[in-house]
Amino acid sequence: MLGMLLEGFGAVFTDPLSILMIIVGTSVGIVFGALPGLTTVAGLSMFLPITYAMSSGTGLSMLTAIYIGGMSGGLVSAILLNIPGTPSSIATCFDGSPMAKNGQAGRALGLAVFASLIGTAISLLFMVVLSPTLANLTIKFGPWEYFSVTVFALTLISSLTGKSIVKGLLSALFGMMFATVGLSPIDSAKRFTFGSLQLTSGFNLLAVLVGLYAISEVLSTAGSEQEKAQVREYKMRGLGFTLKDLKGQGINFVRSSLIGLGIGILPGIGGSTSNIIAYSVAKTSSKHPEKFGTGIPDGIIASEASNNASIGGAMIPLLTLGIPGDGATAILLGGFMLHGMQPGPLLFQSNGATVYQIFASMILSMIVMALVMYLGMRAIVKVLKVPANILLPLIVVLCAIGAYALNNRVFDMWGLILFGIIGLAMSKAGVPAPPFILGFILESAFETNLRRGLEYSNGNFQEVFTRPISAMFLVLAIVSLAATLYKQYKPKKATSEE
Amino acid sequence: MNKANKKELGVGIFFALLSIFYIVQSRNVSTFTPFGNRGLDSQSIPAMIGWLSIALSAILIVTTILKDRKEKKGTGGQNEQICDPDQVACIDPPKGAKLQGILQVVPLKLMLSLLFLFFYFLFYQRIGFILSSIFYLLSQSFLLTEKGKRKKWALFIILFSIGVSVLIYFIFTRYFTLFLPRGILG
Known part of the structure; x- marks a missing residue:
């Protein structure tokens, strides 16, 4: 394996075009990730046709570089604009933005880039070394296992609810309601379409995320009489942070990276979910959960390490099973096929050299990403550092392009307004938005696997408890819920005793 | 009722009404069970979401009302001012006050x-x-x-x-x- 990897590095370093495309791809990815409304998926789909003119190794290296850059670039706007550049950096806003607000934007950026680097490194290590073993485990997953994983993820909502657990759960159910619009899974029955053909395909995740975060942010800024640009000032000397910031964060780095890796491996659940889950796990297991959301390194590290770790995770089922782990790997799957390669168990045998070239280029892209972000942060921030009266309308135009490009229809753009208003109303009413997102994302997996599992077991729900993996996740779900309830009940009891 | 409690009550009522609408609409969803009903159909999950949402809205409404009552009892009327109706003068709100109020919210x-x-x-x-x-x-x-x-x-x-x-x-x-x-x- 090591020999193959060295051969892969040899192929990359002896081809100047390949190195150039890795640098260009990573930089393009970072910019696409940093600009709200333009996501990694959009960047990948836009550059996919361009790679057609390149060799398979170079072209796919460029695409994976965009993937790594895009996953990391979202942290810039999440910290400096409080708008997640990509769905994968939603949780980075929770602590990154308050830290920047406290005048420590450079520290937040430095920590986030470092966490991204560590998360990517851990996941790529797993991808290269353990991919066949881990893929063998997920191939055994049936609907009950996926259902249990989804239930586990849904119970984590309770720790993201903020002050009121009821309002948080209502927010999650609100998100689930929107996810049920369109065709139902399994039997494709029309639900809540009100006779509209456009609603049959439901609401797109990108429209929901951009509307809820970007458009509502633009509207709220427009309504708050703020004149100056919302890009926060930053000063970054060296890496931006001190070794003191990393003290006691070892477990957080490893745990968040493993969460990202594990969630990335599961098809359909990618970085957009892993960052929220890793954040809530870090919060739940922290000795000082009340400090989360005020601008502490723990939250930034958890979110950024996990979302970047999902890169390697999502690549594992893609390469070994031909199953994309998230939207970005779905485009990458198209990239492989465009270059005449079929990802799956035979890929390592038929195109082993190219696969290891991609592995080598991903490792190189990870280093390039950190270098570009540390050395070129000034240039990246300049893109965002335009006055509010110019930046905000421009963001809307870019968001509109992103929404329109999904299906080349204006309907998805109306979704931006709808979810923009919803996001604004929720923020005014004190209803947290993250549970809404998680509810929206997980509803489909929850319903599909529950219904499929019941079909397989002739309506016998008890089967979910008889399968070891699904039973384990259900136990984890119960423990997670109990821990949150205990933590909420404990301070109340203490105060009442006082 | 204070402003914060009014807001909570508003959220509860909004979600309760939304849930009722959602449940009513979920009954219009067509179901297909060609091989017999061996589990859940396309109405089941929306119905579950709707009923859960109603239950949580009811909890929010009830806890807000109870919290408000508790707060009122807690203050024990300490903040209540006793006014002599004969001494109280009626003042018209300033011009454009209503519009200002609306513009403050939106x-x-x-x-x-x-x-x-x-x-x-x-x-x-x-x-x-x-x-x-x-x-x-x-x-x-x-x-x-x-x-x-x-x-x-x-x-x-x-x-x-x-x-x-x-x-x-x-x-x-x-x-x-x-x-x-x-x-x-x-």
């Missing part, structure tokens, strides 16, 4: 921004990306610029709106092979 700039956004999306396909974006960027940028600084910014905003719209169109359609509507310019 600022004019926010309403106008929404309106611009609405028209931008409405004409996106009809008049095309370039023209609709120019009009949107012009109107939204001017709206967000401080009144006193609009003259100073005018030329820049006009050039920026035209330049950026054209540049974005060509970059995205030529180099990123993305389709953007040409509209009347096509």
Whole structure:
């Protein structure tokens, strides 16, 4: 394996075009990730046709570089604009933005880039070394296992609810309601379409995320009489942070990276979910959960390490099973096929050299990403550092392009307004938005696997408890819920005793 | 009832009404069980979400009412002022107070921004990306610029709106092979 990897590095370093495309791809990815409304998926789909003119190794290296850059670039706007550049950096806003607000934007950026680097490194290590073993485990997953994983993820909502657990759960159910619009899974029955053909395909995740975060942010800024640009000032000397910031964060780095890796491996659940889950796990297991959301390194590290770790995770089922782990790997799957390669168990045998070239280029892209972000942060921030009266309308135009490009229809753009208003109303009413997102994302997996599992077991729900993996996740779900309830009940009891 | 409790109650009532509407609509969803009902159909999950949402809304409404009562009991009328009705004078609210109240909740700039956004999306396909974006960027940028600084910014905003719209169109359609509507310019 090591020999193959060295051969892969040899192929990359002896081809100047390949190195150039890795640098260009990573930089393009970072910019696409940093600009709200333009996501990694959009960047990948836009550059996919361009790679057609390149060799398979170079072209796919460029695409994976965009993937790594895009996953990391979202942290810039999440910290400096409080708008997640990509769905994968939603949780980075929770602590990154308050830290920047406290005048420590450079520290937040430095920590986030470092966490991204560590998360990517851990996941790529797993991808290269353990991919066949881990893929063998997920191939055994049936609907009950996926259902249990989804239930586990849904119970984590309770720790993201903020002050009121009821309002948080209502927010999650609100998100689930929107996810049920369109065709139902399994039997494709029309639900809540009100006779509209456009609603049959439901609401797109990108429209929901951009509307809820970007458009509502633009509207709220427009309504708050703020004149100056919302890009926060930053000063970054060296890496931006001190070794003191990393003290006691070892477990957080490893745990968040493993969460990202594990969630990335599961098809359909990618970085957009892993960052929220890793954040809530870090919060739940922290000795000082009340400090989360005020601008502490723990939250930034958890979110950024996990979302970047999902890169390697999502690549594992893609390469070994031909199953994309998230939207970005779905485009990458198209990239492989465009270059005449079929990802799956035979890929390592038929195109082993190219696969290891991609592995080598991903490792190189990870280093390039950190270098570009540390050395070129000034240039990246300049893109965002335009006055509010110019930046905000421009963001809307870019968001509109992103929404329109999904299906080349204006309907998805109306979704931006709808979810923009919803996001604004929720923020005014004190209803947290993250549970809404998680509810929206997980509803489909929850319903599909529950219904499929019941079909397989002739309506016998008890089967979910008889399968070891699904039973384990259900136990984890119960423990997670109990821990949150205990933590909420404990301070109340203490105060009442006082 | 204080402002915070009123807001909580409003949230509870909104979600309760939404849940009722959602449950009623979920009954209209068609179901297919060609091999017999061996589990859940397409109505089941929406119904479950709806009922859970109603239960949580009810909890929110009840706990808010109980919290309000507790707060009222807690203050024990300490803050209540005793007034002599004969000494109290009625003062008319100042002119435009109602409008000010509404604008505090929904600022004019926010309403106008929404309106611009609405028209931008409405004409996106009809008049095309370039023209609709120019009009949107012009109107939204001017709206967000401080009144006193609009003259100073005018030329820049006009050039920026035209330049950026054209540049974005060509970059995205030529180099990123993305389709953007040409509209009347096509």
